[in-house]
Amino acid sequence: MSPIIIVVSSETPAQQNERRSYAGLASHESYAAALRRLRPGIELDAVSCLETGSLPDLARHDGIVFAGSPIQMHEDSAEARAAVRFMAQVFQAGVPAFGSCAGLQIAAVAAGGATGPRQPGAEVAFARDITRTEAGTRHPMLDGRPATWTAPAMHSSVVTRLPAGASSLAANPDTPIEAAEIRHGRGTFWGVQYHPELSLTEIAASTVHQSDDVIDQGLARDRRDVEAMAARLRDLDAAPTRVDIAWQLGLNAEIALFDRRMREIANFLNAVQAGALRPL
Known part of the structure:
Protein backbone atom coordinates (compact mmCIF):
# COMPACT_ATOMS: atom_id res chain seq x y z
CA MET A 1 0.00 0.00 0.00
CA SER A 199 15.00 16.56 -13.69
CA LEU A 200 17.92 17.69 -15.82
CA THR A 201 15.43 19.71 -17.89
CA GLU A 202 14.41 21.62 -14.76
CA ILE A 203 18.06 22.20 -13.86
CA ALA A 204 18.61 23.51 -17.39
CA ALA A 205 15.68 25.93 -17.02
CA SER A 206 16.88 27.16 -13.62
CA THR A 207 20.43 27.64 -14.90
CA VAL A 208 19.25 29.72 -17.86
CA HIS A 209 16.93 31.70 -15.55
CA GLN A 210 19.93 32.57 -13.40
CA SER A 211 22.31 33.22 -16.31
CA ASP A 212 23.50 36.56 -14.94
CA ASP A 213 24.56 34.98 -11.64
CA VAL A 214 26.25 32.10 -13.47
CA ILE A 215 28.25 34.54 -15.59
CA ASP A 216 29.06 36.79 -12.62
CA GLN A 217 30.53 33.77 -10.79
CA GLY A 218 32.79 33.06 -13.78
CA LEU A 219 31.08 29.72 -14.50
CA ALA A 220 30.28 30.77 -18.08
CA ARG A 221 31.63 33.44 -20.41
CA ASP A 222 28.27 34.58 -21.70
CA ARG A 223 24.64 33.58 -22.12
CA ARG A 224 25.47 31.47 -25.16
CA ASP A 225 27.66 29.27 -22.98
CA VAL A 226 24.82 28.86 -20.48
CA GLU A 227 22.29 28.04 -23.17
CA ALA A 228 24.64 25.52 -24.81
CA MET A 229 25.06 23.69 -21.51
CA ALA A 230 21.29 23.79 -20.92
CA ALA A 231 20.72 22.26 -24.35
CA ARG A 232 23.05 19.36 -23.52
CA LEU A 233 21.24 18.84 -20.23
CA ARG A 234 17.89 18.67 -22.00
CA ASP A 235 19.32 16.20 -24.51
CA LEU A 236 20.63 13.98 -21.72
CA ASP A 237 17.30 14.13 -19.93
CA ALA A 238 15.57 12.96 -23.12
CA ALA A 239 18.12 10.16 -23.62
CA PRO A 240 19.66 9.38 -20.21
CA THR A 241 21.84 6.54 -21.52
CA ARG A 242 23.72 8.88 -23.90
CA VAL A 243 27.20 8.36 -22.45
CA ASP A 244 28.68 10.90 -24.88
CA ILE A 245 26.63 13.77 -23.44
CA ALA A 246 27.18 12.55 -19.88
CA TRP A 247 30.94 12.46 -20.53
CA GLN A 248 30.93 15.98 -21.98
CA LEU A 249 29.12 17.26 -18.89
CA GLY A 250 31.18 15.25 -16.40
CA LEU A 251 28.10 13.30 -15.24
CA ASN A 252 27.14 9.64 -14.91
CA ALA A 253 24.14 7.42 -14.28
CA GLU A 254 23.82 8.56 -10.64
CA ILE A 255 22.30 11.78 -11.91
CA ALA A 256 21.16 10.88 -15.44
Missing part, protein backbone atom coordinates in the same frame (compact mmCIF):
# COMPACT_ATOMS: atom_id res chain seq x y z
CA SER A 2 1.39 3.41 -0.99
CA PRO A 3 2.08 5.96 1.76
CA ILE A 4 0.06 9.15 2.18
CA ILE A 5 2.42 12.13 2.04
CA ILE A 6 2.07 15.90 2.57
CA VAL A 7 4.13 18.00 0.14
CA VAL A 8 5.07 21.32 1.75
CA SER A 9 5.74 24.52 -0.18
CA SER A 10 7.90 27.34 1.18
CA GLU A 11 7.54 29.57 -1.89
CA THR A 12 5.40 32.69 -1.79
CA PRO A 13 2.61 32.88 -4.42
CA ALA A 14 4.78 35.28 -6.46
CA GLN A 15 7.73 32.88 -6.31
CA GLN A 16 5.51 29.99 -7.34
CA ASN A 17 4.30 31.92 -10.38
CA GLU A 18 7.83 32.98 -11.29
CA ARG A 19 9.02 29.37 -11.27
CA ARG A 20 6.02 28.26 -13.33
CA SER A 21 6.99 30.94 -15.91
CA TYR A 22 10.39 29.36 -16.66
CA ALA A 23 10.16 25.76 -15.40
CA GLY A 24 6.48 24.97 -15.92
CA LEU A 25 5.69 24.04 -12.31
CA ALA A 26 6.13 25.56 -8.87
CA SER A 27 8.65 23.69 -6.71
CA HIS A 28 6.05 21.75 -4.70
CA GLU A 29 4.23 20.81 -7.91
CA SER A 30 7.45 19.54 -9.44
CA TYR A 31 8.16 17.53 -6.28
CA ALA A 32 4.69 15.99 -6.40
CA ALA A 33 5.17 15.00 -10.04
CA ALA A 34 8.48 13.28 -9.19
CA LEU A 35 6.88 11.43 -6.27
CA ARG A 36 4.05 10.20 -8.49
CA ARG A 37 6.54 8.96 -11.07
CA LEU A 38 8.56 7.21 -8.37
CA ARG A 39 5.54 5.69 -6.60
CA PRO A 40 2.52 5.43 -8.93
CA GLY A 41 -0.63 5.50 -6.82
CA ILE A 42 0.93 7.52 -3.99
CA GLU A 43 -1.59 9.81 -2.28
CA LEU A 44 -0.42 13.40 -1.87
CA ASP A 45 -1.75 16.47 -0.10
CA ALA A 46 -0.26 19.95 -0.49
CA VAL A 47 0.17 22.72 2.07
CA SER A 48 2.20 25.93 2.37
CA CYS A 49 4.29 26.40 5.50
CA LEU A 50 4.07 30.17 4.91
CA GLU A 51 0.31 30.54 4.78
CA THR A 52 -1.07 28.15 7.38
CA GLY A 53 -1.03 28.61 11.12
CA SER A 54 -1.26 24.92 11.89
CA LEU A 55 -0.66 21.55 10.36
CA PRO A 56 -3.40 19.67 8.55
CA ASP A 57 -4.79 16.59 10.30
CA LEU A 58 -1.82 14.22 10.47
CA ALA A 59 -3.73 11.13 11.57
CA ARG A 60 -4.00 9.88 8.00
CA HIS A 61 -0.54 10.93 6.80
CA ASP A 62 2.56 8.76 6.85
CA GLY A 63 5.17 11.40 6.09
CA ILE A 64 5.94 14.99 5.09
CA VAL A 65 8.20 16.21 2.28
CA PHE A 66 9.54 19.77 2.01
CA ALA A 67 10.22 21.17 -1.45
CA GLY A 68 12.90 23.74 -2.20
CA SER A 69 12.43 27.49 -2.50
CA PRO A 70 14.37 30.79 -2.51
CA ILE A 71 13.64 31.29 1.22
CA GLN A 72 16.68 32.55 3.16
CA MET A 73 16.53 31.09 6.65
CA HIS A 74 19.37 33.28 7.97
CA GLU A 75 17.24 36.39 7.34
CA ASP A 76 14.69 37.56 9.90
CA SER A 77 11.68 37.59 7.60
CA ALA A 78 8.00 36.79 8.09
CA GLU A 79 8.45 33.81 5.75
CA ALA A 80 11.38 32.39 7.70
CA ARG A 81 9.53 32.76 11.01
CA ALA A 82 6.43 31.06 9.58
CA ALA A 83 8.51 28.17 8.22
CA VAL A 84 10.17 27.66 11.63
CA ARG A 85 6.80 27.60 13.40
CA PHE A 86 5.47 25.06 10.92
CA MET A 87 8.52 22.81 11.19
CA ALA A 88 8.40 22.97 15.00
CA GLN A 89 4.91 21.49 14.80
CA VAL A 90 6.16 18.72 12.51
CA PHE A 91 8.87 17.79 15.01
CA GLN A 92 6.38 17.84 17.87
CA ALA A 93 3.89 15.67 15.96
CA GLY A 94 6.54 13.03 15.32
CA VAL A 95 5.64 12.56 11.66
CA PRO A 96 8.71 11.53 9.60
CA ALA A 97 9.88 14.29 7.28
CA PHE A 98 12.25 14.73 4.35
CA GLY A 99 13.46 17.95 2.77
CA SER A 100 15.51 19.08 -0.21
CA CYS A 101 17.61 22.25 -0.17
CA ALA A 102 15.50 24.87 1.65
CA GLY A 103 13.71 22.02 3.41
CA LEU A 104 16.96 20.99 5.09
CA GLN A 105 17.66 24.57 6.10
CA ILE A 106 14.16 25.05 7.56
CA ALA A 107 14.52 21.90 9.66
CA ALA A 108 18.00 22.85 10.86
CA VAL A 109 16.93 26.33 12.02
CA ALA A 110 13.71 25.05 13.62
CA ALA A 111 15.74 22.58 15.69
CA GLY A 112 18.29 25.19 16.84
CA GLY A 113 20.89 25.18 14.05
CA ALA A 114 21.96 27.99 11.74
CA THR A 115 22.29 28.82 8.05
CA GLY A 116 24.18 31.43 6.06
CA PRO A 117 25.35 32.45 2.58
CA ARG A 118 27.39 29.85 0.74
CA GLN A 119 30.98 30.74 -0.04
CA PRO A 120 32.34 31.29 -2.68
CA GLY A 121 28.85 31.64 -4.18
CA ALA A 122 25.84 29.66 -5.34
CA GLU A 123 26.11 25.95 -6.07
CA VAL A 124 24.77 25.97 -9.62
CA ALA A 125 23.31 23.05 -11.61
CA PHE A 126 25.26 20.32 -9.79
CA ALA A 127 26.68 19.46 -6.41
CA ARG A 128 29.80 17.52 -7.38
CA ASP A 129 32.03 15.24 -5.32
CA ILE A 130 29.42 14.64 -2.61
CA THR A 131 31.10 12.26 -0.18
CA ARG A 132 29.72 10.38 2.80
CA THR A 133 30.86 11.21 6.29
CA GLU A 134 31.59 8.37 8.69
CA ALA A 135 27.98 8.55 9.92
CA GLY A 136 26.78 8.57 6.32
CA THR A 137 28.51 5.30 5.48
CA ARG A 138 25.93 3.41 7.51
CA HIS A 139 22.87 5.63 7.22
CA PRO A 140 19.84 4.16 5.40
CA MET A 141 19.02 7.42 3.60
CA LEU A 142 22.16 6.92 1.49
CA ASP A 143 21.71 3.21 0.86
CA GLY A 144 22.78 2.43 -2.69
CA ARG A 145 24.85 5.57 -3.21
CA PRO A 146 28.50 5.14 -4.18
CA ALA A 147 31.25 6.65 -2.04
CA THR A 148 31.12 9.86 -4.12
CA TRP A 149 28.40 11.18 -6.44
CA THR A 150 26.94 14.21 -8.23
CA ALA A 151 23.39 15.51 -7.76
CA PRO A 152 21.23 18.36 -9.10
CA ALA A 153 21.66 21.55 -7.04
CA MET A 154 20.72 25.22 -7.08
CA HIS A 155 21.24 27.19 -3.88
CA SER A 156 23.05 30.22 -2.49
CA SER A 157 22.86 29.41 1.24
CA VAL A 158 23.84 26.43 3.37
CA VAL A 159 23.50 24.97 6.84
CA THR A 160 26.43 26.42 8.78
CA ARG A 161 25.70 24.73 12.11
CA LEU A 162 23.66 21.63 12.78
CA PRO A 163 21.49 21.54 15.90
CA ALA A 164 22.02 19.17 18.80
CA GLY A 165 20.71 15.73 17.94
CA ALA A 166 21.74 15.99 14.28
CA SER A 167 24.29 14.08 12.21
CA SER A 168 26.08 15.26 9.07
CA LEU A 169 25.88 12.44 6.52
CA ALA A 170 27.64 13.91 3.46
CA ALA A 171 29.62 16.94 2.32
CA ASN A 172 31.61 18.24 -0.61
CA PRO A 173 34.61 20.60 -0.70
CA ASP A 174 32.50 23.81 -0.79
CA THR A 175 29.31 22.78 1.03
CA PRO A 176 29.91 21.60 4.59
CA ILE A 177 26.60 19.76 4.96
CA GLU A 178 25.14 18.13 1.85
CA ALA A 179 23.02 15.59 3.77
CA ALA A 180 21.92 15.25 7.38
CA GLU A 181 19.60 13.57 9.83
CA ILE A 182 17.98 15.79 12.47
CA ARG A 183 16.25 14.31 15.51
CA HIS A 184 14.32 16.88 17.51
CA GLY A 185 11.33 16.62 19.81
CA ARG A 186 9.42 13.53 18.75
CA GLY A 187 10.45 13.82 15.11
CA THR A 188 13.04 12.50 12.70
CA PHE A 189 14.01 14.51 9.63
CA TRP A 190 16.17 13.38 6.72
CA GLY A 191 17.40 16.08 4.37
CA VAL A 192 19.77 16.92 1.55
CA GLN A 193 21.12 20.26 0.37
CA TYR A 194 20.77 19.14 -3.25
CA HIS A 195 17.66 18.30 -5.31
CA PRO A 196 17.15 14.57 -6.08
CA GLU A 197 13.64 15.40 -7.31
CA LEU A 198 14.69 17.76 -10.11
CA LEU A 257 18.87 7.98 -14.49
CA PHE A 258 15.68 8.89 -12.64
CA ASP A 259 15.63 5.96 -10.21
CA ARG A 260 19.26 6.55 -9.19
CA ARG A 261 18.86 10.32 -8.96
CA MET A 262 15.87 9.85 -6.61
CA ARG A 263 17.60 7.32 -4.35
CA GLU A 264 17.41 9.32 -1.09
CA ILE A 265 13.70 10.01 -1.54
CA ALA A 266 13.00 6.38 -2.38
CA ASN A 267 14.89 5.31 0.75
CA PHE A 268 12.82 7.74 2.83
CA LEU A 269 9.54 6.38 1.45
CA ASN A 270 10.72 2.83 2.12
CA ALA A 271 11.56 3.75 5.72
CA VAL A 272 8.19 5.46 6.14
CA GLN A 273 6.34 2.39 4.86
CA ALA A 274 8.34 0.17 7.20
CA GLY A 275 7.46 2.41 10.16
CA ALA A 276 11.16 2.87 10.88
CA LEU A 277 11.00 6.64 11.49
CA ARG A 278 8.01 6.90 13.83
CA PRO A 279 8.66 7.88 17.48
CA LEU A 280 8.94 4.96 19.89
